[in-house]
Amino acid sequence: MPLKEYIQTDRDPEGTVDKDRKKKDKVIKCKAAVIWEKSAPFSIEEVEVAPPKANEVRIKIVATGICRSDDHAIEGKLSTVKFPVILGHEGVGIVESTGESVKHIKPGDRVIPLFVPQCGQCICCKDPRSNMCIAGKMKKAVGLMSDGTSRFTCKGKQIYHFMNTSTFTEYTVAEEMSVAKIDSGASLDNTCLIGCGFSTGYGSALNSAKVHPGSTCAIFGLGGIGLAVIMGCKIAGAARIIGVDINPDKFNIAKELGATECINPKDYDKPVPQVILEQTGGGVDYAFECVGHIETMLAALNSSHFAYGTTVIVGVSAPESTISFDPMILLTGRTIKGSVFGGWKSKNSVPQLVSDSLAKKFDLEKLVTHRLPLNKINEGFDLLRSGKSIRTILLV
The missing domain is CATH 3.90.180.10 (Medium-chain alcohol dehydrogenases, catalytic domain)
Incomplete structure (x- = not known):
């Protein structure tokens, strides 16, 4: 029309x-x-x-x-x-x-x-x-x-x-x-x-995690939201951005948007959290779960640094799903939190995000x-x- x-x-x-x-x-x-x-x-x-x-x-x-x-x-x-x-x-x-x-x-x-x-x-x-x-x-x-x-x-x-x-x-x-x-x-x-997709991922990095310059990040799930998280991590100044997905076809676009490296869990004979802990010398500052699976949420949590790592749950899990882990994993300083719509106050923030898009900020x-x-x-x-x-x- x-x-x-x-x-x-x-x-x-x-x-x-x-x-x-x-x-x-x-x-x-x-x-x-x-x-x-x-x-x-x-x-x-x-x-x-x-x-x-x-x-x-x-x-x-x-x-x-x-x-x-x-x-x-x-x-x-x-x-x-x-x-x-x-x-x-x-x-x-x-x-x-x-x-x-x-x-x-x-x-x-x-x-x-x-x-x-x-x-x-x-x-x-x-x-x-x-x-x-x-x-x-x-x-x-x-x-x-x-x-x-x-x-x-x-x-x-x-x-x-x-x-x-x-x-x-x-x-x-x-x-x-x-x-x-x-x-x-x-x-x-x-x-x-x-x-939804862009704002949710982008804001998860900027608002919910508050990624700081020079930090290390791991993003589990490289769909639209996960890729937007990468965009947010990059603009926040993260030094190392690790994309994690079982579909390697998504690695090129992830790197184009700011990922410094990508990991396919299927390529390793050990759990991916162990791989990330070894490659980062103790875990990432920020881990993002963008899939909605309990197993990936636990993997993200266990990939974060034991003393100060923050894990942000962005993916939507199935109804009545439960997650179980040893509470001692949090006692040393880890944080786990959720993020809906990237933490943006919608009516206030959406017009500004559109203006930022017009200004070619992303x-x-x-x-x-x-x-x-x-x-x-x-x-x-x-x-x-x-x-x-x-x-x-x-x-x-």
């Missing part, structure tokens, strides 16, 4: 404001990728997208990335998912209409939907130590808006939302606290990666290996599962 067809203006000398209001109040029929049940493939369907209610925004999605967390959702590994559902949480688009009481976003704005909201009022939003939001976490039922209903229907059935965003659709609805307005000159293509395009139309979404997930892609962007 041409931009002029879905961007509304604030001033209209032709007297079509009433027409725009009527348009805003209408249900939009559009294409979306629906998952009807656990482990099912995506089905391209015509869905109805209801108008935004108070404090909500309806967005024309232009591009959206495929993230491993979406795959976890398909497999039923996330407790925050109900089926049937429209997945996707790494998107960029243009505001089509707004509901009542929306204060800071207007039709025509370029925006990124946020899977980590920022209400600005709760105790977590006001505390600089956290980027979580109590309102976003506690206020609503799984898969529904704050009023307990969905804005999506298909074939007469309610379709659930996903992570406040649902970007695998031509149009979506999100609450204002889950939408960040970005620079009007921002690309409507790879900028979507700031909605190159998002380095993470993009494939582009596909929305109707080839299943092919995109096949690329993800086979390890043939870093980030596939769906052009909606």
Whole structure:
């Protein structure tokens, strides 16, 4: 759809404001990728997208990335998912209409939907130590808006939302606290990666770990997030950045982005933590787990320096997973912590990250290996599962 067809203006000398209001109040029929049940493939369907209610925004999605967390959702590994559902949480688009009481976003704005909201009022939003939001976490039922209903229907059935965003659709609805307005000159293509993968990895290094100049780092898992961690470690001034993955095809891009060396655990007859301890003289300053497997989390922890190593868990584990280790491993000074969305306070930080991208402080395009139309979404997930892609962007 041409931009002029879905961007509304604030001033209209032709007297079509009433027409725009009527348009805003209408249900939009559009294409979306629906998952009807656990482990099912995506089905391209015509869905109805209801108008935004108070404090909500309806967005024309232009591009959206495929993230491993979406795959976890398909497999039923996330407790925050109900089926049937429209997945996707790494998107960029243009505001089509707004509901009542929306204060800071207007039709025509370029925006990124946020899977980590920022209400600005709760105790977590006001505390600089956290980027979580109590309102976003506690206020609503799984898969529904704050009023307990969905804005999506298909074939007469309610379709659930996903992570406040649902970007695998031509149009979506999100609450204002889950939408960040970005620079009007921002690309409507790879900028979507700031909605999750890039920001999560990059911020894990800069905010969560606080990597310092001259330090040593190990990154377990060289997918989109792991590679973004490498980018963060490099810009923070780390002297030694070790990429760890069982897929050697990812080593070249890892080194291009800043890894000083890469390790394939399959190449050794000893556990990879032992390899790293031996090669670094006692362990790394910072270890990052970007896979979501318990075994890799333990490997990262055991690869960190016994006296001052910090391990950051970035990967999403399966529900009810547990991790077990001797607490003495922490007594000597090790630290283990988690990181969601790289520690960024979303509405505050996303616009600045987009500006940094425009200023060429980092190159998002380095993470993009494939582009596909929305109707080839299943092919995109096949690329993800086979390890043939870093980030596939769906052009909606």
